Structure formats: C-alpha cells, structure tokens
Amino acid sequence: MTENPEQARRRPTIDDVARRAGVSSAAVSFAMNGRRGVGEATRARILEAAGELGWSPSAPARALGRGRAGAIGLLLARPVETLEVDPFFLRFLAGIERALASTDHALLLRVLDDEGPVDPEAYGRLAAQGRVDGFLLSDVELEDPRIDVLAKAGLPAVVAGRPAGPCPFAALETRHAEGLAAATAHLVERGHERIGFLGGLERFEFEQARLQAWGAELGRAGLEPGPVAFGDPAVALAAEPTALVCTSDALAAGALAEARERGLSVPGDLAITGFDDSSLAALSSPPLTSVRIDYAQFGEAAAAALLAAIAEAPPPVFEPAAPRLIVRASSG
Amino acid sequence: MTENPEQARRRPTIDDVARRAGVSSAAVSFAMNGRRGVGEATRARILEAAGELGWSPSAPARALGRGRAGAIGLLLARPVETLEVDPFFLRFLAGIERALASTDHALLLRVLDDEGPVDPEAYGRLAAQGRVDGFLLSDVELEDPRIDVLAKAGLPAVVAGRPAGPCPFAALETRHAEGLAAATAHLVERGHERIGFLGGLERFEFEQARLQAWGAELGRAGLEPGPVAFGDPAVALAAEPTALVCTSDALAAGALAEARERGLSVPGDLAITGFDDSSLAALSSPPLTSVRIDYAQFGEAAAAALLAAIAEAPPPVFEPAAPRLIVRASSG
DNA sequence: CCCTTGGACTAAAGCGCTTAAGTTCCCGTC
DNA sequence: GACGGGAACTTAAGCGCTTTAGTCCAAGGG
Numbered sequence: 117m118t119e120n121p122e123q124a125r126r127r128p129t130i131d132d133v134a135r136r137a138g139v140s141s142a143a144v145s146f147a148m149n150g151r152r153g154v155g156e157a158t159r160a161r162i163l164e165a166a167g168e169l170g171w172s173p174s175a176p177a178r179a180l181g182r183g184r185a186g187a188i189g190l191l192l193a194r195p196v197e198t199l200e201v202d203p204f205f206l207r208f209l210a211g212i213e214r215a216l217a218s219t220d221h222a223l224l225l226r227v228l229d230d231e232g233p234v235d236p237e238a239y240g241r242l243a244a245q246g247r248v249d250g251f252l253l254s255d256v257e258l259e260d261p262r263i264d265v266l267a268k269a270g271l272p273a274v275v276a277g278r279p280a281g282p283c284p285f286a287a288l289e290t291r292h293a294e295g296l297a298a299a300t301a302h303l304v305e306r307g308h309e310r311i312g313f314l315g316g317l318e319r320f321e322f323e324q325a326r327l328q329a330w331g332a333e334l335g336r337a338g339l340e341p342g343p344v345a346f347g348d349p350a351v352a353l354a355a356e357p358t359a360l361v362c363t364s365d366a367l368a369a370g371a372l373a374e375a376r377e378r379g380l381s382v383p384g385d386l387a388i389t390g391f392d393d394s395s396l397a398a399l400s401s402p403p404l405t406s407v408r409i410d411y412a413q414f415g416e417a418a419a420a421a422l423l424a425a426i427a428e429a430p431p432p433v434f435e436p437a438a439p440r441l442i443v444r445a446s447s448g
Numbered sequence: 449m450t451e452n453p454e455q456a457r458r459r460p461t462i463d464d465v466a467r468r469a470g471v472s473s474a475a476v477s478f479a480m481n482g483r484r485g486v487g488e489a490t491r492a493r494i495l496e497a498a499g500e501l502g503w504s505p506s507a508p509a510r511a512l513g514r515g516r517a518g519a520i521g522l523l524l525a526r527p528v529e530t531l532e533v534d535p536f537f538l539r540f541l542a543g544i545e546r547a548l549a550s551t552d553h554a555l556l557l558r559v560l561d562d563e564g565p566v567d568p569e570a571y572g573r574l575a576a577q578g579r580v581d582g583f584l585l586s587d588v589e590l591e592d593p594r595i596d597v598l599a600k601a602g603l604p605a606v607v608a609g610r611p612a613g614p615c616p617f618a619a620l621e622t623r624h625a626e627g628l629a630a631a632t633a634h635l636v637e638r639g640h641e642r643i644g645f646l647g648g649l650e651r652f653e654f655e656q657a658r659l660q661a662w663g664a665e666l667g668r669a670g671l672e673p674g675p676v677a678f679g680d681p682a683v684a685l686a687a688e689p690t691a692l693v694c695t696s697d698a699l700a701a702g703a704l705a706e707a708r709e710r711g712l713s714v715p716g717d718l719a720i721t722g723f724d725d726s727s728l729a730a731l732s733s734p735p736l737t738s739v740r741i742d743y744a745q746f747g748e749a750a751a752a753a754l755l756a757a758i759a760e761a762p763p764p765v766f767e768p769a770a771p772r773l774i775v776r777a778s779s780g
Numbered sequence: 781c782c783c784t785t786g787g788a789c790t791a792a793a794g795c796g797c798t799t800a801a802g803t804t805c806c807c808g809t810c
Numbered sequence: 811g812a813c814g815g816g817a818a819c820t821t822a823a824g825c826g827c828t829t830t831a832g833t834c835c836a837a838g839g840g
Binding site: 125 | 502504505506509512517519528529531532537538539541542545554555556558560573574578602698701702704705727731732744
C-alpha cells in the first residue's frame, strides 16, 4: 500500500524526497537546514528533488521535532475603534512582517476586542499550546500585568516600549518622546507661552513619557507648564491655552472640532499639533502639524530582537530613526 | 531518567496528565476532544488533572497527529498606507477574531507590503508547509490569480467579496453596493442632477460593483450618469459635478481638499459623500456623509464559513446587515 | 447459562520531521 | 602500513499527540 506508486495525491513527505534523491531522510533534513554533513552535489540533488515534488517541510512536524513552533505571537488589546484611528499598529505590523519575511517564522495575531487591560490568559494559552516561541508586547501600560504572566510562561518576549517596573525582557523604544518635545519646541519658537498638553489614555507608558517630554521642553524654555488633559479635547480647551500639543492626530482633530465649536480660529487663536502623521493630518482642515515616527522600523527591530532572543543569540542593536516634525498649517 | 519525579521544569505532556488521572493517554485525548468512550467521572478526573498541571494539548503535536494545522491564513496585499486609511481591514479582522475565539483555531496573518498584485507564492508556501487549514481572501480583484493558485493548493478557502470569474470556493458579500446606491439616492433626493463617482483602484471588484450601483441608481432616477474617476479627486472635479459619490472617506477627504483649493464650498457648490464611516468622516470639516457597512460581521461570517468548510460541514447562512447611511454636513 | 452487544478503556502504530549515535570511507600522518 | 580523524551519510529513537484495533466487563436476550 504505502509503496504504491499510484497512491492518491497527498502531500509529499521528506521520505519521498529522500527516495527521489537517493539518500536518507536525515540527509534531506540536513540539507534543508543548511547543516554540514552533506556534500555539495548531494545537497543540490536533494534541493532539486524537493523542488520537483513541490515539497516544503511540514511546519507542525518540524515544530514537534525541534520543540519550536516557528511562530511568534502578537496580541493586541485595544478596542478596534482605537486601532483604526491609530496608525501605529499597522506600521508596526508591516515592520514585523519585514523582519519575518527572511526567516520562516509566522506571525500569530490575536486581537482582543475587550475593553480594559489584556486578558493575560490569552498569552498563557498560546504559550501552553506551544503555538509560539515568543511574544511581542506593545502598548505597555504603567503597571503591566502581562510582563509577569509572560515571565512565568518561560517564553522569551520583547517589549516595544519602556516598561515601568522591573522587566526580564529586552525592551526597545523609539525616539517618540523626542518627537513630542520637537513639536513643543516648535510652538515655543512660534512665540506661544501657554502651551497645553492633550493625551489619550493615561495608563499607557508612552503617554506619560510624552507628557514628561512636553514638561521638560517647557521647562527648558523657561515657561510654566500649561493645562494637561487626557482624552477630552473640551477639557484641554477649557483652560484656554494658545497652543495645544496632542499625542495623536485623532486627538488633534478632536481639538480642532472643539475649537471650531468655540469659535476659535486655528492657528490664529489656537495652534495645534498632532502626532503620528496619519492620513488625518494631511486631510483635515487646516492640515495638522504632526510628528512622524518610523514605526515600521520599530516593528522590524522588535521582531528581529525577538528572533534573536528565541535563537539565544545576542540582540541586534536598534538605532531608532530620528522623529520628523512635519509642519503644516495648524501650528501657524 | 524519564521517570524521575524531580525532573527539570518542562511542559507537561498528555502522559503526565494520564498518569495523574490514572488512565491511559488515549483516554485523555478522548476526554479533551469530547469524544465518547470515557465515563463522566473519568472525564471530570482527567480535566481536573489537566487543570492542576496547567496542561493544554500541544498544538504542533495535535496538528501532526490529525493532519490539520488548527489555523487559518489571511494574507493582505495592500500597501500599508492604504490599509492605514481604510477601516475595512481592522474591522474585518476583529470579526474574524470573534469567530475564532470560540474554536481554538489561530490566525496566521501575512502582510505583503509589495506593490501590485499578491504574490501567489505566499499562499502556496503556507499551504505546502501545512501551517494553515484554509484561507480567507479579501480585496478580490477582477482577474484574481489567487483563486487559481488556491484551487491548486487543495485547501479550502472563503472569498470575502464577489469573484468575477468561476470560483470553486464559497463567497460572501456584504450589501455595500446597496449602501453606495443609498448615498447616491440621498444626493438625488437633495435635488442633484449631475452626480459624479470617484473610486479608488479600478481593479478591485468592489469598486466596480459600486460603480454599477451608482449608475443603476442614477438610471432609476432618470438621470444621466455623471463623470467617473478613479483615484484622482482633481479629475473627478474637473468635470464640475454638483455632487460626488466617493467609495471611501479618504477619497472624499481628498475631494474636499481639492474643492477647497478650487474655491468651491461644500456642500454649497459641491456635495460629497464618503464611504465606510471611518474616523475621518466625523472629524473632517465639514463632516462627511458616509455609509457604514458592518465589516466585523462580515469577517465573523467569513471565518465561520471557512471553519465550516474545513470541518466539511454545511456552510452557515450569512445575512449581511443593511448598510447605514450616516448623513452629515458634507451632503447639504 | 451461554452468547451477543455495547460502553469504557488500553496498547500501540502512526503523523513527518529532527537529531544523537553510529557506520563507512578516504585522506593524511608518523 | 597501521591508525587517528573527519567528512558524508544512515539508523533509529524520539517529539506529543490522534486513532485504529483491540480487551474487558457488565447487562440483556434467548
């Protein structure tokens, strides 16, 4: 039966390839994994046989054999509406893919649509099932429970952001805070003296980092800190700043709408800067001054770092690109 | 060695659970898969043992044993900038996750950042590696090469959209065209007689479907078709329509900017409708009339259909929600 | 009382790889 | 000319499940 050459179409296995190349299956395995122990000619013959049969090693079998899933996990816990507005995620994702493309790791994505903090269970399950070899963490919160959960899971992880507490994993960060400082400095340069800050969700570490950057920049300029608000443009405008630094374009667009409602002209009565240079920035009116961070590079670096950690190799260095301030009409 | 109770911490296996529950590993397998052949009491004992050990079946081992990956694949081939602007993808994704959450299938995501059509290779590779049990196809193009590739791969697939050619897979579609017709009808009602159409990429089937819906609606109203353009708002405005139906909010925002440049007031000189009700719609000025399609429901249904196909079960019925026209200032 | 039947469970053979531990064979060495 | 050593392969034992083919036993039927 199993030797029947007329067997039904099934996926070829390593043995089919071995037979066709006239070697043992171990030789095929060696050849496919670039290990030494196979001669040049033999290797070529094996690869040719594999090509002719259209064979690729079975990922599950491989995973089982070497105890590695060959995949990494990314869990997102923001509500969809937030993801939609925020270009971070997709750019970061594109970067991850770029890093993964050269290896043959896959990306397991899980979008947890819940409100509130991530269900740490979800990580544990994926880890317990051996579906992934490691995790990428983004949207780090100040008190992030996921870090503990992952530490217990025994899998490597890489944090995209700067964890507040002690953290056993490698962490990468962009120069986003510097970008926010640049936006603030830009407004100072324009002569503003009452510059407010409008952030998103207070619990995210990056919001806090940006708040600090804003404060520090004002300090450097010898200015009093302006009003600070999170989430609500109305609150931000209530204190009547002459300029407002926002941590996302969506917030800035919200502030724009609020300003319009109050009869304030932008940038005349109120200068506004956004963040991330999303499509909103160029298309809103007036177009928003914004800051562009290379999140794709960030994603690529984070994935590369994770792959290195999985391979127990030294982590690659990450040189985050400088943020770019893109000045448009909203800041005068 | 292997019986050493003080062995190093490693993930528990089915045998550990079996031993603890005092049964064979087969019984554990049966219990975990809800098959008959284990008594109620035994089943409970097994589940308890599994819980105590924190054991979940290994996904790779399972995949190998049953010849199923336990994962589905979604490949995206739009350039990132497009994905960013278009809320379809994330909403669709959220829906998929909703469907997957109850089963224990994982989602393998691949973002192909290339320009141009999808590299069909990418599908083949994932299939050949046995990483996925089926595919979800979106962004169907008129002449879509992926359908042939997938048909050859021998894996089930579900098409989110309406394939133009013959297609061996189940296909689902929303009532988006109806939504575009509603937007058109809305403009007709407002008294417009010269209503243009501005689409995105001509090669997508859904753009064509919307173009047709627009044309049909105008016909129904006894109006001549207005100017048609793809991609470029400037072209759309050159023919001086009094109203413009756009197939995305980003296009509509572009048209808005173009109108402003030409000194046209919106909606006074030109009424504009967008599509998808993205964050852009509410935040641009004037806010955009738009159409909301329940893409999350769509994603959920598509994933459910795929899971059914994989299980060789009859496909669930999909009752696409009615599109909702959201009228805002841009249409008068 | 024997035989069938079916439910509860076990033994063991895969699934398609990887890899530790050989086995050959050849080459260089003293 | 025997011998050590290394490159090129092979053998076979896993990896952790699923599943087929039993085994065993109690209950029911004749």
